[in-house]
Amino acid sequence: MERVVLFLSVLIAFSACDKIDSDNFIDGEIIVQPEDIDRKILIEDFTGHKCQNCPEAAAEIHNIQNTFPNQVVAIAIHAGYFSEPNPPQAPYLTTDFRTDNGNEIHDFFGPQSYPNGMVNRSGYPSDVLSNYTDWANMVGSLTGSTAKVGINISYIINGQEMTIDVSTNAKVSFTTSHNVVVCITEDHIIDWQTIAGQGDVSDYEHNHVLRDVVGSTWGQEIDKISVGDETTNTFTCIIDPAWNLKNCNIIAYVYDTSNYEVIQVEEIHIK
Amino acid sequence: MIFYLKNWSASIINGISFISRFQEDLNPIYNLPENVAAFAFRTTINKGKFSFNSELAHKINDPKGGISYNNYASGSAAMANLTYSERGLGIIIEAHRVDNFDFRSDRSANGKELTLSFIPTITKQHTYTLAAFYPFATQPMGEFGLQGEVNYTFKKKSTIGGKYGTQIYLNYARVNSLNGGHSVLTTEPSETHTPMLLSIKGEELYFSDFNFGFKKKINRKVKVIGNYVDLIYNKDVIQGKNYGKNIHARIAILDINYKIKPKHTVRTELQYLSTDKNNEYDIDQGDWAMAMIEYTVSPHWFLAIADQYNFGYTDHDGIQHDPLHYFNVNCGYTKGANRFAVGYGKKREGVFCVGGICKNVPSSNGFTLSITTSF
Known part of the structure; x- marks a missing residue:
């Protein structure tokens, strides 16, 4: 009897071990995306210039965007303890990369x-936050479907004022209310960042930095949400002279106000 | 599994353990192991006044996930200690080695989340506030540590022992990095690394602690405890900073217990912590002093008044911090396994980092109410 137990134990033990060979670390299959994919995924990254492990999350976002081209939009929200600036x-x-809207989003989640x-803010409330090593899996499971709503962004700059029109085109009917939010992000900001193993680095490139949520942090309600309905919401943004506008992007996303889940996001670069 | 050897007056106790974690592989790029197993063997040998304890654990490849970097190296942890004890004397020597042994029930978990493996620190766990100011935590990604401790009791009626006997102890521990860091196995052959089994000299020091103390009952009313701690703390590794300097702190403690009358006791703690101002070291928050007086009416009531005082310091950003008092009053009631305590005072702020994920606990001022029940 003892031998049987021992044999079974060893058998279970071996079956519970997946040792991966070194020539098999990367899956052989290549990700092929169907051409009609139009659903895009939003990654919001809570970060800070004194957070030494945050550059790893930023690098992961870069790799995710390369793996799923044109399907992932990122916003880096500098908020919380590690984003506090040193005194002048x-x-x-x-x-100070923080914004009032970013702080509000940070404090809410x-x-x-x-x-x-x-x-995509999916999993609210208990599982909405995730480690960056999980983001690629989550993007992989969310992408690959058609969007429930189409988003089209247009803008006009008049002096220091930018008027942004976001038209949404519902492809299904919704039973819950949905809001549209417009953000400004900036890429290629060269500034200090604390990096694990390297210390305080002066020439780190900050990307996707949230500069402003235009209007309310939680957006404007979309009026009609039946199939085929097209609605336009207008947002007015005051351009901060500190922004380098040619590195800025306008991001618009639509979320379900009942569970905060983002159902579609779109990004255009300001020219 | 217990074996008693017939002709050898020793007992040998062996044990094995096994654990496997299943987690689906959803990674779009990497091929991640869905079943990750860890197993351990342990042996205890008791012979006369000696006791030997050891455990050896191994974990198969357990990459953290994500598409930027995955380490497929296996992990290991080994510990051994030898103790000798006889009436009035106890000696322990201990060593452990940890390599890439961060095992959690979710592969992407970080910080303090969901740990499956717990590796106790090899260093002494101090209980006095300022001695515990710079606590070491086992670095699960890799470390090599040694500890030795001697406890001795001078007999009653001897010169040092006096009427009631005197206990003394001496403890030393040090922890350093593994040679060249922990094991790495990735898609890049140039990154592959397996550290040497044993290497101490020339490795980065994570923590060292030399401490000694005594405990003496002077007469029927007075008991005195004295401790001295000299430690070096690698803040960069333990807290994830980038200051490039270790903290060298020396702490002295005096604890006097005075029994006023049966059931009524007054206890006083006097503590002082000084960080080394030599340029070779980081002064961190400079020097601290602490005084505490506690009045206990056993078995139910206690009242404690304490003040921690920081002498002021200049931080890494050149900002001057003025001297500051952290005053606290606590009182409580204990009945059976329940303890109720009410406190008022100011608490220090601190950043707590585990495994590269950091959390700030801000300084606070206010009331605390705590209820503790032991089962």
Whole structure:
């Protein structure tokens, strides 16, 4: 009897081990996306310039965008303890990347550790935050379907004022209310960042930095949401002279107000 | 599994354990193991006044996921200690080695989340506030540690022992990095690394702690405890900073217990912590002093008043911090396994980092109410 138990134990033990050979670390299959994919995924990355592991999350976003081309939109929300700037007399990390809207989003979803993020805000309330090593899996499981709503962004710049029109085109009917939110992000900001193993680095490239949520943090309600309905919401943005407009993007996303889940996101680059 | 050897007056106790985690592989790029197993063997040998304890654990490839970087190296942890004890004397020597042994019930978990493996620190766990100011935590990704401790009791009626006997102890522990870091196995052959089994000299010091103390009952009313701690703390590794300097702190503690009358006791703690101002070291928050007085009416009531005082310091950003008092009052009631305590005071702020994920706990000022029940 003892031998049988021992034999079975060893058998179970071996079957519970997946040792991957070194020539098999990467899956052989290549991700082929059907051409009619138009659903895009939003990654919101809670970060800070004093968060030494946050550059790893930023690198992961870059790799995810390369793996799923034109399907992933990212916003880096500088908020929380590690985004606090040093006082102006300090030699480094004095830039304040925080925004009131970003702080509001941060405080609402409440990350306690960094890096941390949300993919389409799915999983609210208990599972909305996720580690960056999970983001690619989540994008992989959410992408590959058609969008429930189409988003089209247009803008006119008049002096320091930018008028942004977001037209939404419902492809299904919704039973819950949906809001549209417009954000400005900026890429290629060269500034200080603390990096694990490297210390405080002066020439780190910050991308997708949230500069402003235009109007309310939680957006405007979309009037009609029956199949085929097209609605336009207008947003007015005051351009901050600190922004380098040619590196800025306008992002618009539509979310379900009942569970905060983002159902579609679109991004255009300001020219 | 217990074997008693017939002709050898020792007991040998062996044990094995096995755990496997299943988690679906949803990774779009990497081929991740869905079943990750860890197993351990342990042995305890008791012979006369000696006791030997050891455990060896192994974990198969357990990459964290994501599409940027995955480490497929296996992990291991090994510990051994030898103790000798006789009346009035106890000696322990201990070593452990940890390599890539961060095992959690979710592969992407971080910080303090969902740990499956717990590796106790090899260093002494101090209980006095300022001695515990710079606590070490086992680095599950890799470390090598050693510890030795001697406890001795001078007999009653001897010169040092006095009327009631005197206990002394001496403890030393040090922890350093593994040679060249923890094991790595990735798609890049140039990154592959397996650290040497044993390497101490020339490795990065994570923590060292030399401490000694005594405990003496002077007469029927007075008991005195004295401790001295000299430690080096690698803040960069333990807290994930990038200051490039270790903290060297020396802490002295005096604890006097005075029994006023049966059931009524007054206890006083005096503590002082000084960080080394030598340029070779980081002064961190400079020097601290602490005084505490506690009045206990056993078995139910206690009242404690404490003040921690920071002498002021200049931080890494050149900002001057003025001297500051952290005053606290606590009182409580204990009945059976329940303890109720009410406190008022100011608490220090701190950043707590585990495994590269950091959390800030801000300084606070206010009331605390705690209810503790032991089962």
